[in-house]
Amino acid sequence: MESNNTNSSLNVSSLNKVPQQLSAAIKQQQQQQQQPQKQQPQSTVKPPKVLKPLCLNGTKIDFPVAALKSFMDGPYEPFLDHLRNMFNQPTFSILSDGGDLNSRRRNASMKCKAFLEQSGIAYKDIKSEIGRLMAPAVVIGMLCDFSASVKMGVHVWLYGGSIAHLGTAKHQEFYNDSVRKFEAPGCFAMTELGHGSNIRSLETIATYNHARRSFVIQTPTASARKVFLGNSGEAQFAVVFARLLMPSHAGQQAQDHGLHGFAVRIRDTNKSLFRGVNWSDCGEKMGLNGTDNGYLWFDQFEVPYDALLDAHGSIDVNGVYTSIHKNQGKRFTAMLSALFYTRLAVSGGCVGASQAALSIAINYAFQRRQFGLPQQPEELLIHYSTHQSRLMPSLAGSVIMGVVQMYIEERWAKVSAVDQREVETLICGFKAFSTWESVNALQNARECSGGQGYLASNIIALLRIDADVMLTLEGDNTVLCQQVAKDLITDMQKKGAFGFLMNNITEEMATYFSSGDILSPEFLIYVLGYRESRLCRMAAMRLRKMAKLHGGFSAWNKCLDHLIILAKAHVERRIIEIFYQRMLANAKPEIAGILKLILTTYALYLIDRSRGFYIEHSIISKKRCKQIKNTLVRLCEDMTVNSKDIIQSFGVPKQFQNVPMLNSKF
Ligand SMILES: Cc1cc2nc3c(=O)[nH]c(=O)nc-3n(C[C@H](O)[C@H](O)[C@H](O)COP(=O)(O)OP(=O)(O)OC[C@H]3O[C@@H](n4cnc5c(N)ncnc54)[C@H](O)[C@@H]3O)c2cc1C
Known part of the structure; x- marks a missing residue:
């Protein structure tokens, strides 16, 4: 397995030099250029030996689908297969004919349970x-029901995760059972x-x-009402975030210790709200209508001391507040720890949903015919180059992001104080990038399937609509990207790397780029x-x-x-790098060729998407950009020929592949 720290922040100074073996190859090429009588080699930089060459002529790569699936599923493959089988049960079928809000919510709730x-998942406690x-995040995305998966995410990761990370043993003992089951949702x-x-505000x-050794929770203004809370229509428990105030006494000022979590019971077993707790419904939304989102506000709601999740700050029997963090900023960051789980769950869910939707759209494009030559059968949609350029980069991206998701999950499971910031930055950036890419992939799948793609019964439209909010919840993408950019610039400044990267591209670099x-x-x-x-340095300046x-x-x-743009560029580089490292470390030789095709397709797509930047900064010539574009078109053809095998390796549960538009003869 590859080492963990190979992909931390970019070593800027190393970019002044092209990689060593490449540098030698370029020198050799330059010498050859000085002797024009000799024949020029096609390429001076050879791919590592393990890789089979790409086909680049639209022929099929012969690879075992099962090996690709195992590579993507990783060590939890048997468990993930168990979930896939489980999702084929009628209990998990799609509610495509709408129904009223209540029936959609009941359905999502039943699936969670x-x-x-x-x-x-008989876990003892979340932390261990x-x-x-x-591990199931991507496969849960293939459940094709974001309402149910969001409810699970809120219950297990936001509610359960807060108790695990902010609470102490007494909380975990009491709440673990309620987290394990959905009988008492949180x-x-x-x-x-x-x-x-x-x-912060x-x-x-x-x-x-x-x-009274208690707290009184109060909503002081109308704007302080809690809003959008998933599960809150049926929740019996809530983790409520409030500023902890120590009252003034003996002439002292009241003290505000900032944000703390309080685990409270808001409804009794008959589902009636307790006195002091108010709830109202957010009503119908653009999507995600199986999730019960609501407002919650408090009027002199008294809770016992033990409601305080006191791992990071506590009040002793003498009424003295102490915290393990000297600095309020650090305590504040700790309060948000549960959000990192759900950010990962959101990115995984979006990757799984994209894989499911692309599977449907690609299978459809292999069946559906439109236009063509006279006296001939009409042409299959998949043969249109626009279909290939819309679907294939998204397909490649969904494989890469599935693998990266697994990598980040592994890092997060073992995170320590040493690499915590690096992993958190990656989670923030990946959540933003993967959800944006997922909405893009789902939109492509929707459009490529024409009117059929718009019907709820064919699933793609449901996913497209529900995925939209993933750009906003668990941290708005634009806000998360700012966090990533801030960390990158701070890192660069700390390393004093400002001076290293020259604006001018050296001759050696120019030769390499061209x-x-x-x-x-x-x-x-x-x-x-x-x-x-370059973006990082320019931004800092x-x-x-x-x-x-x-x-x-x-x-x-x-x-x-x-x-x-800097944050996105960072994630683009990292995901390709992580995928490549995984491929070299874990892939069987039989799938090296298909993985290389996937990697090059997506990386060239990303580079082509930013061609304006490369041309504007004279990094890549217009001619070279054209070469990249032409190669990308050919790679998309190769991807198309292999796409049915690739989607088979996702293992999308059968009942979500078996949609009406794939069973009709058009
Ligand atoms: C369906 C749904 C479920 C949710 N579930 C929960 C839940 O269970 N529990 C919970 O606590 N919350 C939940 N939320 C709330 C969610 O986390 C917030 O909506 C999210 O954090 C964004 O906050 P906001 O809606 O107030 O948007 P705002 O913060 O007002 O942002 C609005 C816009 O302004 C932009 N913006 C904001 N600040 C900046 C800035 N500094 N620079 C540039 N642009 C900026 C954003 O990019 C965005 O485009 C849910 C929301 C939804 C829609």
Whole structure:
């Protein structure tokens, strides 16, 4: 298995030099160029030996589908297959004929319960079993029901995760059983009407009463009402985030210790709300209508001391507050820890949903015919180059992101203080990137399937509509990207790497950009990495310059577009790098060829998508860009020929492949 730290932040200074073996190859090429009488080699940079060559002529690569599936599923394959089989039961079938809000919610709730009862996820506690608990994220996406999976995510990861990470033994003992089952659902009450992305400014307060050893939770203003809370229509428990206030006494000022989590019972077993707790429904939404999202607000709601999830801050029997964090900022960050699980669950779910939708759309395109030559059968949709350019990069991306998802889950399961920030940055960036890519893939699958793609019974439309909110929940993508950009720039500044990367591209680099092998993963990673580092350095310089003129906040604001592009560029480089490392470390030789095809297709697609940047900065010539585009078109043809095998390796549960449009003779 590959080492974990190979893909941390980019080593900027290394970009001043092209990779060593490539440098030698370029020198050799330059010598050959000085002797024009000798015949030029096709490419000076050879792919590693393990890789079979790409076909690049539209012929099929002969590879075992089962080996590709095992590579993607990783060590949890038997468990994931068990879930796939389980999802074929009628209990998990799609509710495609709509129904009213209540019946959709009942259906999603029933699926959650069935999943937790039957999946065999008999965990003792979340913290010690993160790997096994996170592993099904992509397969849960193939359940093709975001309402049910969001309800599971809220219950297990947001509610359960908060108790696991913010609570102490007494909480875990009490709540673990309720998390394991869906009999007493939980919700996560963080967002308020006035503040969504800016959680630091939440207004709900919990005032400590020492005489009664209790807290009174209060919603002080209308804008402090909790909003959008998933599961809150049926939840018996909630983790409520509020500012912990120690009242003033003996002439002392009241003290605000900032955000803390409180695990509280909001409904009794008859589902009636307790006194002091109010709830109302968010009503019908653009999608995700099987999830019961609602408002929650409190009026002098008294809860015992033990409601405080006190792993990070507690009040002793003398009424003195202490915290394991000296710094309020660190405590605040710790309070948000549960969000990292759900960000990972969201990215995995989106990857799985994309794989399911692309499977349907590609199978349909192999059946459906439109137009063609006179007196001939009409042409299959899949033979149209626009179909190939719309579906194949998304297909390649969904394989790559599935593998990267597994890698991040493994890192997160073993995370330590040393690499925590790096992994968290990756989770934030990957959540944003993978959900944007997923919505793009689902839209492509929808459009490529024409009117049939718009029918709920064919599933793609349901996924497309429901996936939309994934760009917003668990951290809005634009806001998350800013966090990533901030970490990258801070890292660069810490390393003092400013001076290293020259604006001017050296002759050696220019030769490499113009003549490196565009089918070589090393070359593609180098090109993506160069863009990332250049964007990072330019952003840091712009920020420094503007801050002098306008102040830090305004400078950041003026650079926002640049910063978002930087964050995306970072994720693009990392996912290709991670996939390549996994491929070299874990793939059987029989699938090396298909994996290389997948990697090169997606990496060239990403480079082509940013061709404006490469041309604007004279990194890649227009001629070279055309070569990249032409190669991408040919790679998409190769992907098409192999696409049925690739989608088979996803193992999408049969009942979600068996949609009406694939069973009709048109
Ligand atoms: C269906 C659904 C389910 C949810 N479930 C839960 C739940 O169970 N529990 C819970 O606590 N919350 C939940 N949420 C809330 C969700 O986490 C928030 O909606 C999200 O954090 C964004 O907050 P907001 O809606 O207030 O948007 P805002 O923060 O107001 O953002 C609105 C827009 O402004 C932009 N923006 C904001 N700040 C900046 C900035 N600094 N720079 C540039 N642009 C900026 C954003 O990119 C976005 O486009 C849910 C939301 C939805 C829609």
